[in-house]
Amino acid sequence: MKTYNSNHAWKELNELLPEKFKMKADNLPVEEVWTWNGNQIHLDRYPNPDAEYRIFLHHGVGTNGRQLNMIFGHKMAELGYDVVAMDNLGYGMTEVNQKDITYDSWVHCFADFVNMETKRDPKKAVLYGLSAGGMICYNAACFIDNLSGIIGMCFLKNDDKVVGKRTAKYGSTNWIAFPIMNFFNSLGFKRLKIPMKAVSKMNYLTNNDRALKIFLNDPASAKADVQMQFLYEYMSYKLPIPVNEFDKCPILLTQPMEDKWTPLELSERSMKGIKAPFTIKHLDGAGHYPMEEKGLEQLIEYSDSFIRSLAK
Template identity: 70%
Template sequence: MKSYGSNTAWKQINTLLPEEFQIRENNLPLEDTWQWNCNNIHLDRYPNPNSEYRIFLHHGVGTNGRQMSMILGHKLAALGYDVVAIGNLGYGMAEVTQKDITYDNWVHRFSDFVNTETKLDYKKPIPYGLSAGGMICYNAACFMNEVHGIIGMCFLKNDDKTVGKETAKFGWSNWFAFPMMNFFSKIGFARLKLPMKAVSKMNALVNNDDALRIFLKDKASAGA
C-alpha cells in the first residue's frame, strides 16, 4: 500500500495553516486501503467505535484524502465523530489498474464504499464533499442504501454552460471544448492525459501563494 509518508506536499501545506488547525504527528490518521474494481483505494481513518455517525470525507479535483484529514478530519474526530477520508481514482495514494476512468467510476466507487462500510460496521453515514466532491457526494447519494445528511461545500454541474465557462481555465473556449473532447475520445484518444491545472482554474484553489505553488507541483492533488 502506498503511504502519505512518501508525500511531502501535505506536510508543507500543514505548516502554512494557522497553528490551531495544524495536524500533529501524534494525531495522524490511520492509513488503510480498500479494493474496488481491482484498484487499491487509499483511506485515512479516525475510527471511533462509540460514535453514532461516520463522516465520509471526499476531496475535489485539486486536493486529496490526506489534505481533507489535515484541514477537517482531525477536527471532526476531536468532536467525537468516526471519520474516514477516501482518495479518488487518479489522486492521492490510489493505485489504479484500470485504463479508463470516468466520472461514473468516481460516483460508484464512493457509493459502493459507503454502502460497504455501513453494512460491515453500522454507523449513520454522512458524506461530506469539498469542491467537486460536493457534487460527487450528491450524485453518489442516489446509490447509497442509507444517508443521514449531505454536507457539500459546492455543487458543480460542469456540463451546464454557465458553470463550465466560469470554472474552466479558458472559459471562452468551453463552448467547443466539450464537443472536441468527446470527438477525440471517440476516435481513439480517450486515454490522452491532461493535468487538471491545464483545463481548470487551479490558480484559484487557495488564497496563499506559497500553498498554491506546493499544490500545483503535487502530482497527488492539484498537479494530478
C-alpha cells in the same frame, strides 16, 4: 501500500495552517487500503467505535483525502465523530489498476464504499465534499442506501454551461472544446492524459500564495493528470436524480466567501428548487481550499451543528 510518508506536500501545507488546525505527529490518521475493481483505494481513517456518525470525506480535482483531513477530518474526529477520507482514482495514494477512469467511476467507487462501510458497521453516514467533491457526494448519494446528510463546500451541476464557463480555465472556448473532446474520444484517444490544472482555474485553489505553489507541484493533488474521457464526462454528467426530486437527506452548503473559483451564486444556480432541506452557511474570509482560521473554525462549528440537528 503507498502511504503519505512518501508525500511531502501535505506536510508543507500543514505547516501553513493556523496553529490549532495543524495535524500533530501523534494524531495522524490510520492509513488503509480498500480493493475496488482491482484498484487499491487509499483510505485515511480516524476510527471511533463509539461514534454514532461516520463522516465520509471526498476531495475535489485539486486536492486529496489527506488534505481534507488536515482542515476538516481530524477536527471532527476530536469532536467524537468516526471519519474516513478516500483518495479516488488518480489522486492521493490510491494505486490504479483499471485502464479506463471516468467521472462515473468516481461516483460509483465512492457510493460502493459508503454502502459497504455502512453494512459492515451501521453508523449513520454523513458525506463531506470539498470543491468538485461536493457534487460527487450528491451524485453518489443517489446510489447510497442509507444516508443521514451531506455537507459540501460547493455544489456545481456538471452539465450546466454557465457553470462550466465560469469555472473552466478557458471557459469562453467550452463551446468548441467540448465537441473536440468528444471527437477525440471517438477516435480512441479517451485515455489521453490531460493535466487538470491546464483546463481548470487551479490558480484559485487557495488564497495562500505559498500553499498554492505547493499544491501546483503535487502530483497527488493539483498537479494530477486525468484521462480525456474523465474530463468529458465531468463536464457533461447528468444528475442521477434531479434536484427537484432529491429528498434523500438534508444538505448543508458551507460556502467560503472569498472563493475566487466557485462563488456562491453558482451553487445556488445548481441547487435551485432542490426538494431536500438545504441550508447555506458562510465561511468568512475563507478561500476555495480554506486555510484561514476564522473560516475553518466556522466550518467545524456549522458542520457539527448540522450533524447534531440530524438526530432531532
